[in-house]
Amino acid sequence: MNNKYTLGMIGLGTMGRNLLLNMADNGFKVTGYDKDPKMLKKLEEDGKSHSLIGFDSLEDFIQSLELPRRIVLLVPAGAIVDSVIKELVPLLEKDDMIIDSGNSHFTDTSRRATELADQGIHFFGMGISGGEEGARFGPSMMPGGDKKAYEAVKPILEAVSAKVNGDPCVTYIGPGASGHFVKMVHNGIEYSMMQLLAETYDLLKNGLGYNNDQIYALFEKWNNGRLKSFLLEVTKDIFKVKDEKTGGFLLDYVKDEAKSKGTGKWTSQVSMDLQLPIPTINESVSARDLSKFKALRVSLSKSLPHEGIKIEDSSAFEILLEQALYFAMITSYAQGLHLLEQASVEFKYELNLKEISQIWRGGCIIRAELLEDIYQAYTKQPALPHLYADESIQQQLKDILPGTRAVVITAIQNGIAVPCFASALTYYDSLRTASSPLNLTQAQRDFFGAHTFERIDAEGIFHADWNSKNLD
Numbered sequence: 001m002n003n004k005y006t007l008g009m010i011g012l013g014t015m016g017r018n019l020l021l022n023m024a025d026n027g028f029k030v031t032g033y034d035k036d037p038k039m040l041k042k043l044e045e046d047g048k049s050h051s052l053i054g055f056d057s058l059e060d061f062i063q064s065l066e067l068p069r070r071i072v073l074l075v076p077a078g079a080i081v082d083s084v085i086k087e088l089v090p091l092l093e094k095d096d097m098i099i100d101s102g103n104s105h106f107t108d109t110s111r112r113a114t115e116l117a118d119q120g121i122h123f124f125g126m127g128i129s130g131g132e133e134g135a136r137f138g139p140s141m142m143p144g145g146d147k148k149a150y151e152a153v154k155p156i157l158e159a160v161s162a163k164v165n166g167d168p169c170v171t172y173i174g175p176g177a178s179g180h181f182v183k184m185v186h187n188g189i190e191y192s193m194m195q196l197l198a199e200t201y202d203l204l205k206n207g208l209g210y211n212n213d214q215i216y217a218l219f220e221k222w223n224n225g226r227l228k229s230f231l232l233e234v235t236k237d238i239f240k241v242k243d244e245k246t247g248g249f250l251l252d253y254v255k256d257e258a259k260s261k262g263t264g265k266w267t268s269q270v271s272m273d274l275q276l277p278i279p280t281i282n283e284s285v286s287a288r289d290l291s292k293f294k295a296l297r298v299s300l301s302k303s304l305p306h307e308g309i310k311i312e313d314s315s316a317f318e319i320l321l322e323q324a325l326y327f328a329m330i331t332s333y334a335q336g337l338h339l340l341e342q343a344s345v346e347f348k349y350e351l352n353l354k355e356i357s358q359i360w361r362g363g364c365i366i367r368a369e370l371l372e373d374i375y376q377a378y379t380k381q382p383a384l385p386h387l388y389a390d391e392s393i394q395q396q397l398k399d400i401l402p403g404t405r406a407v408v409i410t411a412i413q414n415g416i417a418v419p420c421f422a423s424a425l426t427y428y429d430s431l432r433t434a435s436s437p438l439n440l441t442q443a444q445r446d447f448f449g450a451h452t453f454e455r456i457d458a459e460g461i462f463h464a465d466w467n468s469k470n471l472d
């Protein structure tokens with residue numbers, strides 16, 4: 001009888017431990033390794049009912065796995081992944097598999113896959129989303145790269161993933177580092193949705209003068225409608241939590257400086273490289289970075305004070321704000337999906353946006369009712385050039401556009417910063433404009449740098465002497 005383990009996890013922190021417990025719940029014979037003995041103890045305590053045990057020796061851990069070995073890494077992204085791989089490789093045999101499930105940068109994943117393939121080891125990058133709860137009870141997973149390696153873990157991944165209408169929230173994403181690329185863009189959308197909820201909070205608190213109980217009630221109402229989503233659900237709950245120290249609301253004592261681990265920034269960086277604009281996601285990255293200038297903000301708030309104008313009709317504004325939030329959520333997904341489409345061409349990822357929207361419907365941080373409509377849009381037209389091109393999305397955008405404009409105008413009049421709301425609206429207006437003013441940009445470039453331009457009435461490349469020509 002084979003007493004070896006089917007799969008081994010390296011890194012038994014928040015994600016690794018919970019994913020391993022989930023695998024054990026689903027009847028898989030699994031084990032883990034962590035360099036921190038406390039993590040092993042915690043795994044064994046939490047996994048008592050499955051007699052789950054871990055190893056504190058990497059050699060023993062590797063020897064305990066059946067061949068070819070299936071090893072999942074859930075360690076912090078970056079240099080740690082390289083150092084774990086370096087330690088692992090001398091202990092592995094040809095055809096063993098390493099699955100990096102952390103938030104690794106996609107270029108690191110490409111490099112590691114190439115280096116390991118040279119040594120006969122199958123490596124693939126797999127984004128995972130859902131946080132602690134998701135890992136424990138059903139995440140969404142985005143595996144890409146070595147298909148043979150994926151096939152070897154597919155039954156395990158399908159069993160532990162979240163399910164929507166019986167469909168597992170995991171699918172083979174595509175070749176190369178596509179799995180990590182898609183997870184990175186997922187996080188870009190996540191940043192944007194989080195910033196939109198923060199701007200909504202600002203408008204309710206500082207525009208309407210709502211207290212935390214009122215905001216909770218409104219978010220709860222919205223979460224029973226088309227805005228229903230994981231992020232709105234957890235955000236609403238934050239408004240209920242009391243601080244043990246002061247007895248007030250904990251949120252009111254949290255410092256307004258947002259941290260980040262890099263995935264949002266990477267999404268913006270690659271969008272610039274691919275010249276595929278995602279301005280609302282970019283604004284959400286900048287908003288976190290701007291928040292870090294707390295001392296400067298405090299000082300400028302004294303020298304540049306602003307008298308806020310209170311919004312009078314709160315009931316009417318609530319309705320408009322719900323529309324604006326929905327508009328900007330659609331736009332956040334639209335930008336992320338557009339970037340995926342471009343990256344698919346550029347990096348030959350063979351991405352299937354229908355399947356990606358399908359596996360995002362459950363388990364992950366950006367899961368939302370709206371993803372069902374998005375999934376339907378890509379089911380109807382797999383080659384949809386942009387989410388805005390879908391008729392049913394267009395109908396929804398038309399209905400909520402006036403409300404969105406009203407909210408952005410009101411915010412600007414009241415001096416409330418709404419970078420993501422404003423940018424979503426401006427993105428929409430830019431994309432629905434057949435004749436943009438960028439003919440002027442081309443003329444300027446040709447004027448000062450002889451950069452040439454194209455004409456709308458003739459083929460070819462042109463240059464003009466703008467200094468003297470046709471002066472009236």
Ligand SMILES: NC(=O)C1=CN([C@@H]2O[C@H](COP(=O)(O)OP(=O)(O)OC[C@H]3O[C@@H](n4cnc5c(N)ncnc54)[C@H](OP(=O)(O)O)[C@@H]3O)[C@@H](O)[C@H]2O)C=CC1
Nearest residue numbers: 011012013014015016034035036074075076077102103131
């Ligand atoms: N937390 C989340 O919600 C999500 C996280 N991720 C990604 O998953 C990855 C893991 O995240 P998370 O579980 O939160 O991180 P944690 O820090 O909770 O867990 C990582 C674990 O790996 C251990 N570790 C570090 N170096 C080694 C090593 N050389 N050998 C063995 N074990 C090691 C750490 O030990 P020690 O602490 O002693 O260093 C720790 O126990 C990251 O890439 C993260 O970005 C992805 C989706 C969601």
Ligand SMILES: O=C(CO)[C@H](O)[C@H](O)COP(=O)(O)O
Nearest residue numbers: 103129130260261262263365
């Ligand atoms: O991947 C995730 C969820 O999908 C993580 O929660 C993510 O690392 C959070 O990112 P950041 O720390 O930059 O806010």
